[in-house]
Amino acid sequence: MNLPGSPFLARDAAGTLTLEGHALAGLAHEFATPLYVYSRQAMRAAVTAYQQALAGRPHLVCYAMKANSSLAVLQTFAEAGCGFDIVSAGELQRVLAAGGSADQVVFSGVGKTRAEMRLALEAGVRCFNVESEAELDVLSEVATAMGKTAPISLRVNPDVDAKTHPYISTGLKGNKFGISHEHALAVYQHAARLPGIAVHGIDCHIGSQITEISPYLDALDRVLDLVEAIEAAGIPVHHLDLGGGLGITYTDEQPPTADALIGALLAKIDARGHGHREILMEPGRSLVGNAGVLLTEVLYLKPGEHKNFCIVDAAMNDMARPAMYEAWMGIVPCRQRGEAAQTWDVVGPVCESGDWLGRDRALAVQPGDTLAMLSAGAYGMTMASNYNSRPRAAEVMVDGAQVTLIRARETVESLFAGERLIDGHSRL
Numbered sequence: 262m263n264l265p266g267s268p269f270l271a272r273d274a275a276g277t278l279t280l281e282g283h284a285l286a287g288l289a290h291e292f293a294t295p296l297y298v299y300s301r302q303a304m305r306a307a308v309t310a311y312q313q314a315l316a317g318r319p320h321l322v323c324y325a326m327k328a329n330s331s332l333a334v335l336q337t338f339a340e341a342g343c344g345f346d347i348v349s350a351g352e353l354q355r356v357l358a359a360g361g362s363a364d365q366v367v368f369s370g371v372g373k374t375r376a377e378m379r380l381a382l383e384a385g386v387r388c389f390n391v392e393s394e395a396e397l398d399v400l401s402e403v404a405t406a407m408g409k410t411a412p413i414s415l416r417v418n419p420d421v422d423a424k425t426h427p428y429i430s431t432g433l434k435g436n437k438f439g440i441s442h443e444h445a446l447a448v449y450q451h452a453a454r455l456p457g458i459a460v461h462g463i464d465c466h467i468g469s470q471i472t473e474i475s476p477y478l479d480a481l482d483r484v485l486d487l488v489e490a491i492e493a494a495g496i497p498v499h500h501l502d503l504g505g506g507l508g509i510t511y512t513d514e515q516p517p518t519a520d521a522l523i524g525a526l527l528a529k530i531d532a533r534g535h536g537h538r539e540i541l542m543e544p545g546r547s548l549v550g551n552a553g554v555l556l557t558e559v560l561y562l563k564p565g566e567h568k569n570f571c572i573v574d575a576a577m578n579d580m581a582r583p584a585m586y587e588a589w590m591g592i593v594p595c596r597q598r599g600e601a602a603q604t605w606d607v608v609g610p611v612c613e614s615g616d617w618l619g620r621d622r623a624l625a626v627q628p629g630d631t632l633a634m635l636s637a638g639a640y641g642m643t644m645a646s647n648y649n650s651r652p653r654a655a656e657v658m659v660d661g662a663q664v665t666l667i668r669a670r671e672t673v674e675s676l677f678a679g680e681r682l683i684d685g686h687s688r689l
């Protein structure tokens with residue numbers, strides 16, 4: 262059978278699915294389901310590929326932590342020498358709690374509040390990726406009031422089609438992200454005049470799950486055109502932040518490797534005479550997606566006239582990608598059965614018809630079996646909710662012989678810990 266994704270995921274001769282050699286059915290038994298399991302070696306290997314491709318020139322790989330922000334995951338990337346791309350003050354606090362340093366953090370996002378700006382300035386983040394002129398003015402005001410100068414790059418919208426799902430495409434004119442190519446020079450000139458702002462670089466991020474190099478090269482050409490215009494106007498631009506977005510294999514996608522992507526980007530950067538600039542990148546999904554699986558137990562089989570349903574104990578609240586983006590993710594048994602496969606829709610217990618994990622899957626399953634959803638390391642746990650008062654799953658990290666419960670299963674009591682009943686006499 263074809264197992265997309267991580268080289269650390271394998272099926273042994275006895276038909277047992279393993280991650281770094283650990284039988285996944287055994288981990289499900291030990292820690293219960295739904296359960297996320299990640300390979301630390303897979304994360305390290307993914308980031309090393311980026312770092313090696315950029316070796317020999319000033320660079321910083323900033324892990325876009327919204328893909329998976331569990332503290333032990335952040336710790337893994339901090340130890341590997343990564344910076345972080347954050348989109349909220351909460352993410353900054355996570356970086357600091359995991360042992361990361363603020364001076365390697367870039368702060369993206371279209372809606373930073375004043376309070377978030379203050380926190381980030383206090384901590385000393387490396388750069389704000391500013392997404393509008395209005396945000397620039399507020400940031401200057403907040404920084405000036407604190408007696409500080411905010412380092413910025415402008416996130417420009419190069420108006421290129423990343424050829425991905427509309428919900429995860431961010432570099433087209435109609436998107437809420439970034440500053441349009443036409444306005445970018447004027448906004449840089451405005452930035453250079455503001456008292457609380459210091460221009461450090463330029464930034465773009467065109468989308469997610471991108472499986473071709475050409476949209477990146479188109480965006481890069483547009484960005485370099487701008488850099489030349491901005492510097493001609495007397496404003497130095499030190500770093501190029503080329504964003505994230507590199508896709509992974511969920512089924513039969515064949516995205517370029519980080520090495521191939523970066524090789525092509527650097528070739529263009531050098532050819533256009535920009536080889537001296539520091540390069541920042543913000544990969545998220547490609548560092549963690551194929552490092553993780555979501556384990557779930559089969560509760561009931563419900564064969565029907567039109568559809569057969571395989572009802573499992575994980576649901577859209579644990580893994581939102583299928584319901585939200587109609588994403589296809591591999592679903593395989595952790596122990597293979599000899600019986601013939603039947604076609605099943607794999608669905609969760611949540612009271613929504615949109616609560617499905619996979620449709621029309623050929624599986625030989627019985628109640629009590631453990632299934633693994635593959636490539637679940639990115640945008641899985643971070644998008645989990647408590648819908649239907651379901652506590653969020655536990656998370657385990659394997660690293661060679663070491664197995665660590667990195668997040669305990671949430672308790673129901675913790676779900677309503679902050680809630681209050683209304684005083685019975687309050688209406689009198």
Ligand SMILES: *Cc1c(COP(=O)(O)O)cnc(C)c1O
Nearest residue numbers: 325369469505506543544545546
């Ligand atoms: C989400 C995001 C990323 C990472 O995207 P991936 O597709 O996960 O690599 C990078 N930069 C910004 C600004 C983002 O919002």
